[in-house]
Every structure is written in C-alpha cells, then in structure tokens.
Amino acid sequence: MTTSVITETAAVNLAGVSKVYGQGRSAVQALDQVSLSTAPGEFVCIIGASGCGKSTLLSLVAGLDKPTSGDITVNGRVAFMFQEPGLFPWLSAGGNIELALRARKVPRSERRARTLELLDSVQLGGFAAKRPHELSGGMRQRVALARALAQDADVLLMDEPFGALDAMTRDVLHDELDRVRERVGKPLTILFVTHNVREAVRLGDRVVLLSSRPGRVIKEYPVPIERPRRIDSAPVAELAGTITDRLREEVSRHGK
C-alpha cells in the first residue's frame, strides 16, 4: 500500500528495475533490482564508477530503452540533457530551441518570444543567431539546457552534462543550474548522473551511490548543506570525502 502512495506523489519511481543486455553467456547485467523514488522538485545525483549503469538508468527513465524487469513510473514530461550538447548543426541556437517548442506544438506566434526568453534564462540572449559550432562548449551546453527547458518538462535527466567542460565553466554552470531551477516556476525534478563526487554534493538534495557491474543502490546520502553552495566549501568537501571513501571501497572490490 505504501508503494502506491509513493508512486502517486513521486515524480519518478523505479521499483526493482533490472536491465540485462544481450542473451545467454554474453549477457551483461547493467542494473540489478534498482529501486529509487524522487519527490517532485527534488535534485537527485546518481554517482558510481564505470560500469554502474548510470547512463542505462537514465535511458530507461527517458523511455529510450525498456527495462528487462521492474516498473518505472514517471509523472510528467521528461527532458534529457546528454554529455554532448546534441544540438542540430544546421539550425542556429534559437532555431534549436524553436524546434523543441514546435515539436511540442507551441503556436508559431508564441515561439519567437518564448525562444528569446529561454535563451535569456541561460544568459545567451544575444546569441540566438549563432550556430552551434560558433559557440564554446559551455555555451552549447547552455543552449542544450534551454532546449530541455523548452520542453516544459517536469523531470530533467542529465547525463554528465558538464563532464566535458573546464573546471571554471563547470563551477559557473552549477550556479546557473541552481538559478534556472528557482526561476522555472514549477517543481523541476532532476536526475543528475556524474562520476564527480564533489559535483554531486554541490548540486544534489540527495546523492545515490551505485555499485558497479551490476549497478545496485549501495547507499543514499541526504545532503543537508544549505544553499547557495560552493564546490570548494568545507561541508561539501567533507561529505564528498565520506562518499568517495565508500566509492573506493566498492571499486577496489573488483580488483580482488
């Protein structure tokens, strides 16, 4: 009975989700009985070493792939941000966002203004006419974020979105993400996958640690640190240290 209550109020609910790739001897179990529930508006970071099925997990929630067993419930619209921006190179920054609005059947008359609004929200108001290849990596990811927001999503999936950026840009984009979340005007649930423990603690309301091969939830860490946070502050570093120790323990298990 409790499960159904959780399912109704949760933004995303995974119940005993497993995923096996391939069949027979060559089968690889990516996820094993993962259960995870997020409250609306919650920011959940998922960390783990290589081979923990982090990306698989997001693909399943996004509906790009089907779980082998288990149930996934998502309440609301889902948007996905990948490690690479995945912008369409034949469209300008504005055009990319406008296409997302168009796919959602936003009337033509509103699209233009809404596009500029979204670009403004990631501080790229003056760059609507630029093509993706003319922008820096960080700017492209911000366009990708604006495109994700254009979907008016309730759940935003982020797969190491800042992994390919330099440290300074990444720190600034963390602040940006906090700001965008406050401004979006409704509870935006975020599932954020990363292998950077500090980043997870800096951003998340909760950090979920997955084991490797197969991916299982080992432990969940609430992050009771007040916002605004800094990635180099003492409380962030301290909790990140604790989580890193547990992660290393898990990784070294595979070396034996």
Add this chain to the structure above:
Amino acid sequence: MASDTLAGLDALEFGVVPPQPDLRERTARGWAVVWPKLAAIALVWVIWELIHLTGWKKFVLPGPGVTLSNLWNQAQTGLLWHAIGITVLRALVGYAIALVIGTVVGLLVARIPPLRAAVGSLITGLQTLPSAAWIPFAIILFGLNNSAILFIIVMASAPAVANAVIAGVDNIPPLLLKSGKMIGLRGVGLTWHLIMPAALPAYMAGLKQAWAFTWHALLTAELLVLVAGEPSIGQLFAADQDQTDMPSTIAVMIVILILGILVDIFFSQANRRIRDRYGLSDAR
C-alpha cells in the same frame, strides 16, 4: 556575481575577430588559385604540341592550334550551341527526375527495415550496371526519342541518389536521433526536421557522384540513340566519327570537359556552403 563571470567567459570566447582581408590580399589569394591552373593548361598545350611535332600519327592527330581554331569556328555556327543546349537540357531534366525518384526511394528504403532488406542490395546492383546495358531495353520500349535517353539517364543515376540518401541517413550521429526523439519529434516531423537535414552533407556528396553517372549515361545514350531533328553533342560526335574529322572530335571533347569543370565548380561551391553552415569545415 556568477552571471558576471559567465558573461566574462562568453566575451573571452569571442574576443578576437580576424581582420577582413584587403583588396591586395584578396588579389594575391586569387592569383594563388589561378596560376597553377594556367600552368597546367600551358603544360598540356606544350606536351600536345611536342607529340604533334614528333609526327606520330600525323595524318589523323591534329596539333592544338588547328583544333582550337576548329573549336572557334564551330562556336561561330549555331549548330554547336544548339547541340550544347539540347544535351544540357536533357541532362538537367534526366537528373531532376532521378533526384526526385532516388530521394523518395532512398528515404523509404533507409527508414523501413523490411524494404531495405528487400531492395537495398538491388539498388547497389543497379548502380554498378553499366548504363549502356539499358540502351537496347530503352530503344525497344520507347523508340529513338528523348524518352529513351531520359530513361537511360534515370536508370543510371537514380540508384546513386538513393544510395546517397541511405548513406546519409545511416551516418546520422545517434546522439542527434536521441535528441530529436527526446524533444518529441516523430514520424514525418522527424524525417523533415531531423533525418533530411542531418543527412544533407553526405547526400550532397552523393549528388555529385549521381551527376557523373548522368553525364556518362547521357553521352553514351546520345551516341547510340540518335533522335532525328535534334542535334546533340553525342550526335556531333557520331557525325565527326563518320567523317573521320579528328579536329572537330577533339574540339567537342574540349567542350564536354569545360562543361564538366563548370558543373564541378557548382557542386564544390554548394558542398562548401553546406559544410560551412554545419560547422564541418576546418577553421581557416
């Protein structure tokens, strides 16, 4: 504070604007492109002249001077221009038909797996079939007329167009497809807004190849499918061959070469524009 830092990072990204080249620099660049071509033409001329001077096959092989004055004389008559007009028109019409058919078939085959399994290799097979193989079929089916020639062109180049579409679709980065699906593109919208533009660079490269097929097939067809009352480049060839008129033959070959180069320039320009637009060109 954070937003100031962000604005600063963005500004640094666009800090340096390379100066526009002035007239002298542009002239220098233009010359750097032109002189190797002029030198190549001069070299061919000299070699040709030398071969002529050795006296090898001297009764049938004319020198460059005789040939070019022959070309000049032909250019004064309406016949050459009329022939060029008809041949180019046939090429354009045949190519256009092949484009439409090849693109539609290519998209269907690329997007519908059973169709691909059924006819995918057939298309590649058709592409390797020499265009001359269609000539008897076309003449029996249509007779000695324009339809036969257009049919041969279409059979030769439509498979190349279809293959270009298939290759273009196959080479779309999976990330773009995932992005498109996530923003909610489906069906026709997905094809129109994502598949087609994403396949465009590979498609353009294939179109150039398809043009080569068109051109080859057309000249082969014109040599053998002689349509009464319609002078064409192929027909000029046939007449020159009958009269053992070597200077005229080489003159017409030069015309074909020039037309080929012009079309190649057109395709290179179109290709470059698309690659610039997609950010595929190297930074200059």
